[in-house]
Amino acid sequence: MRCHYHRDYFFPLPESHPFPMDKFWRAEAMIRAAAPPGLRILDAEPAPFADLLRVHTADYLEKIRRADLSSVEALKLGLPAGEPLLERSRLETGGTLLAAEAALADGLAANLAGGTHHAHADRGLGYCVLNDVAIAIRAIHARRPSLRITVVDTDAHHGDGTAALFAGDARVFTYSIHVGRNYPSLKPPGSLDVPLARWARGGDYLDQLEATLPPALDDHRPGLAFWISGADPHEHDRFGQLRLTDADLAARDAFVLGELVRRRGIPTVVLYGGGYNRDREHTARLHARAILAAALAF
Numbered sequence: 001m002r003c004h005y006h007r008d009y010f011f012p013l014p015e016s017h018p019f020p021m022d023k024f025w026r027a028e029a030m031i032r033a034a035a036p037p038g039l040r041i042l043d044a045e046p047a048p049f050a051d052l053l054r055v056h057t058a059d060y061l062e063k064i065r066r067a068d069l070s071s072v073e074a075l076k077l078g079l080p081a082g083e084p085l086l087e088r089s090r091l092e093t094g095g096t097l098l099a100a101e102a103a104l105a106d107g108l109a110a111n112l113a114g115g116t117h118h119a120h121a122d123r124g125l126g127y128c129v130l131n132d133v134a135i136a137i138r139a140i141h142a143r144r145p146s147l148r149i150t151v152v153d154t155d156a157h158h159g160d161g162t163a164a165l166f167a168g169d170a171r172v173f174t175y176s177i178h179v180g181r182n183y184p185s186l187k188p189p190g191s192l193d194v195p196l197a198r199w200a201r202g203g204d205y206l207d208q209l210e211a212t213l214p215p216a217l218d219d220h221r222p223g224l225a226f227w228i229s230g231a232d233p234h235e236h237d238r239f240g241q242l243r244l245t246d247a248d249l250a251a252r253d254a255f256v257l258g259e260l261v262r263r264r265g266i267p268t269v270v271l272y273g274g275g276y277n278r279d280r281e282h283t284a285r286l287h288a289r290a291i292l293a294a295a296l297a298f
């Protein structure tokens with residue numbers, strides 16, 4: 001299993017910033033230490049602008065590069081715009097592009113980042129600058145226009161950007177299980193949205209997931225899946241508003257991987273999505289566990 005990784009140790013975020021940029025290098029270290037057989041960690045490369053422009057407007061990319069956001073736009077994005085942020089986001093997206101190619105070749109791959117599902121064509125929201133999954137899907141469709149692709153989004157938040165970008169595209173099925181009354185306030189409908197009550201526990205989450213994901217996969221019969229795993233349904237997350245324990249998240253990971261990889265043999269790309277645990281190291285641990293579960297599922 002190939003895992004792509006980008007080093008952004010030096011991206012300038014102050015210690016007090018709520019986005020845990022450290023989770024990337026922490027999780028990478030945990031995955032390397034576990035060293036499951038067959039798992040290789042490779043460098044990511046920046047996504048070409050031609051790929052970005054299949055999803056995002058040139059004006060928006062330029063606004064990010066020049067840090068030319070209004071104060072409201074800057075607040076909604078939540079990360080400091082500028083050339084370093086654009087470069088970091090291109091590397092993150094490049095990892096998803098490479099992982100998608102690797103999944104189509106090998107059956108399973110990961111980006112040790114990605115799943116930035118709140119990014120829309122002309123705006124970034126909630127720490128999401130570029131919609132890496134949408135960029136990868138459009139890049140694949142440029143070469144293989146008939147490939148059916150499912151996005152399985154188990155992050156605690158609705159995948160609003162991805163849903164909006166693929167509305168009306170029958171080749172792409174967007175599945176999202178998330179808290180109904182939580183960020184983002186506007187939730188453009190995806191192919192299947194499964195809203196949960198705030199502070200739902202693991203049993204409710206897993207019941208809903210197990211009832212809705214298999215029929216969606218049976219109906220759409222994808223040739224490729226992107227799984228935005230999300231560590232933020234955890235009970236100690238700052239923003240997720242769910243109450244899944246470590247064991248619940250492990251059960252979720254095993255179920256999703258079982259359905260996608262083991263039962264149906266769908267080429268699958270595993271991505272991090274959000275994670276904002278009060279214990280920053282635990283955020284990294286949850287992401288690493290999802291990757292390691294994938295490595296073992298294959």
Ligand SMILES: [Zn+2]
Nearest residue numbers: 155156157274
């Ligand atoms: Zn989230």
